[in-house]
Amino acid sequence: MITHNKKLLIGLSILLLMVIVSIIGVLLTPPELRRTGSFLPRLPPGEEGGLLGTDALGRSVAIQIVEAILKSLLVGLIAAALGTFLGALIGFSAGYFGKLIDAVLRVFIDVFLAVPSLLFLILIASLMRGVALPAVALIIGAFAWASPARQVRGQVLSLKERAFVQLSRLSGMSGLEIIFRELMPNMFQWLGANFVNAFIAAILAEAGLSLLGLGPQNDITLGMMIYWALGYGAILQNLWWWWMAPVFALIALFLSLYLIHLGLDEVMNPRLVVRA
């Protein structure tokens, strides 16, 4: 199924390649080379500067970038997992229990869909200065539930009326049993697609927060790399290797994730492929 879809295949290949290279890079780096001043500052890529040059603080850009890719992905992973989980929980409750619960939850879903969550993130992060990476991820995840919740709710509403669910109700299954044995297995592919969306949004949110100066100050993510590079005037000092490395890493990352998202869409709705 996966190998038949070109977009999914290309997207996954790029992502896997980045992850593997980053993991190998991080494993191969001796810890003492991570400190500031391990290298001469401001060396362009080449003989002395290493693969990607060094920054103004005497750190290797190559060593930073492999770590930053993994950290950015980690933020995305934690946030997307939390967001999808909360979303599934809320969407499930709304769709399955219906009535008043549904009405109230729907209002909340609509409101949090309408208001850009970056705003709330800015508010919280600006109060909690100097937050660590897991905290940033959790904050992002805590505001990433609206879109999965809407999807899951719609899916539950349509599944609930299908014959196999009504049959299991008639055969005396309890509510919980129906949720876990009948509904959940049918939700997995939807949750998967939602997870990819939430993953993209979370990495984007982390980079945005970091550029505003609200990222994990003691960690190195792709957003924080750009933030520091800009803060030290990397563009004006013509240290192009410093800021271009995270920029192109971000482009490659988003392109691969977006291709995966498109590919998953086509796998799940075969009608899309015929048209394209």
Place this chain on the structure above:
Amino acid sequence: MAAYLKYLAERFALFIATIVISVTVVFIVPRLVPGDPLGAVFLSLAQMGGSMNATELVAEYTRRFGLDKSLWEQYISFLAQLLQGNLGYSIASFPSEVADLLRNSLPWTIGLLTVTTLLSWVIGSLAGAVVGWRGSGSRFLQALVPLALILYATPYYILALLLIFLFAFHWPIFPLSGNYSVTMTPALTLPFIADVLHHAFLPALSIVLVSLGWWFLSMRSLIGALKGEDYILLAEAKGLPERRILWRYAFRNALLPQATGLALSLGHVVGGALITEVIFGYPGLGWLIYNSIKGLDYPVIQGSVLLIILSVAVANFIIDIAYPLIDPRIRQAAPD
């Protein structure tokens, strides 16, 4: 008509709920989060060399900001202040009111974003229509699709960095930052307007290029989907010129969903490109938020966030009430 009224009432309720819920979140969040804005401010003052009886001052400010009252009382007075449009004072630039700072930044943001949103919509839709119509026939047109995909997948501020590097640093055609030259005095004169446009060009270009991708892709797929429709086939069978079929038949029908998208993104004009402004030092709302974060100026951050939330809610509400008037199919179908 009755259905439309019921729909209106529902949408209005959602509009109110949006504002109440998000304002409540804005109120509650700082009180849940560990962190002490007053303490942080005094710490930074002390670091700059201000010597003072900090404990007494903190107590005084706590009283003055009403932080010693119950949560409920604080909430009520918070709402009352908001209703009067009173957003409080800036901490970093103290005597200025938050509302005044917002008023100074807002025109730059709205100007930049409105123009770029409209431009990218027009260009993207036209190009998307042409490629969707006869894309398979031309290698060049086909090549635009992956390009648009890359543009769409790229975070909007990434392109800004590349443009600044190329056209403000490497080839210094455009200024690096700001909204107009410091030597200029704002006036409605030709040189001043030219200077403003010169400064706005790169930020605008970065936003247009990135948002172009989406309009292009969506118009392309809309036109592609219309191709097999009966009325298009009939027009072809009648022997109408292809140009006429594309623009008079297909394009006009694809315009409606595309216009909804435009309306939605116009609703996000106020908070749409905060980080672009940061990168270009463009003194809109994003720049204001960025500087307030640096200056620990929580009231300004909160005011900006509230303003953006309000504008998004109002825009969504306007779209909701206007859309059934434009598209009769929605008016008749009972809205869910």
